[in-house]
Amino acid sequence: MADDTIRSQHTSPLTRSRLAPNAGPMTLEGTNSYLIAAPDSSSIVVVDPGPLDEGHLAALAAAGRVELVLITHRHADHTAGSVRFAALTHAPVRAFDAAYCVNGDPLSDRELLSAAGTSIRVLATPGHTDDSICLHLPDDGPAGSVLTGDTVLGRGTSIIDGTLADYLASLEVLRALGPATVLPAHGPVLPDLAAICTAYLAHRHERLDQVRSALTSLGSDASVAQVTDLVYARTDAAVRFAAEASVRAQLAYLRSER
Numbered sequence: 001m002a003d004d005t006i007r008s009q010h011t012s013p014l015t016r017s018r019l020a021p022n023a024g025p026m027t028l029e030g031t032n033s034y035l036i037a038a039p040d041s042s043s044i045v046v047v048d049p050g051p052l053d054e055g056h057l058a059a060l061a062a063a064g065r066v067e068l069v070l071i072t073h074r075h076a077d078h079t080a081g082s083v084r085f086a087a088l089t090h091a092p093v094r095a096f097d098a099a100y101c102v103n104g105d106p107l108s109d110r111e112l113l114s115a116a117g118t119s120i121r122v123l124a125t126p127g128h129t130d131d132s133i134c135l136h137l138p139d140d141g142p143a144g145s146v147l148t149g150d151t152v153l154g155r156g157t158s159i160i161d162g163t164l165a166d167y168l169a170s171l172e173v174l175r176a177l178g179p180a181t182v183l184p185a186h187g188p189v190l191p192d193l194a195a196i197c198t199a200y201l202a203h204r205h206e207r208l209d210q211v212r213s214a215l216t217s218l219g220s221d222a223s224v225a226q227v228t229d230l231v232y233a234r235t236d237a238a239v240r241f242a243a244e245a246s247v248r249a250q251l252a253y254l255r256s257e258r
């Protein structure tokens with residue numbers, strides 16, 4: 001497991017990550033694929049093989065004997081390489097949604113996995129997508145760590161491709177894990193999950209207040225585009241669709257409250 005051969009970096013006592021070459025407006029520097037292994041383990045777990053990039057997948061496969069592959073959610077920047085990676089490693093690929101499993105069973109909420117010499121707790125955290133999960137490593141350093149997928153990012157905020165009600169509930173589930181190390185699928189590692197969840201919740205409630213006041217001035221039947229123009233006025237054109245998705249989720253949330 002020579003780190004320089006696979007250009008991975010240590011991200012916590014039990015994990016390393018390797019950045020996939022898919023930088024973009026939605027992926028930041030690219031997708032972080034994670035490798036999980038206890039120091040004395042003869043096998044590894046790979047989380048999110050990422051895009052279908054032969055060089056990236058070959059490097060992950062060369063990092064050790066891959067025992068299990070886990071998927072944080074269905075988006076292509078996490079899953080497009082899954083079938084190829086399963087062929088390279090002969091390891092089962094497990095996801096919450098059966099459609100993204102390869103020779104493996106779907107994951108369930110609170111399932112406790114034992115692999116690569118350590119314990120991995122699956123937490124269903126819908127909101128970014130309906131099938132989003134986080135992976136809690138309770139033995140990874142003094143406060144544990146959590147692989148957060150796209151539910152909590154290393155920088156900026158997550159888009160809502162599921163429902164906002166689910167997302168807010170998922171942030172509360174994660175916040176209850178305390179000051180665990182945050183290992184996001186995009187952007188840098190963060191030190192304190194509870195603190196970042198508190199900040200995300202505050203940001204979401206601030207946005208909801210902005211959407212509420214936009215509806216007051218535009219009228220309660222205002223369109224997604226009209227509300228986006230007001231609330232996300234300074235958003236770059238490349239991520240306008242993401243801003244509109246967030247507004248759509250917020251309008252659905254507010255309209256279901258009435």
Ligand SMILES: [Zn+2]
Nearest residue numbers: 073075128150
């Ligand atoms: Zn995603």
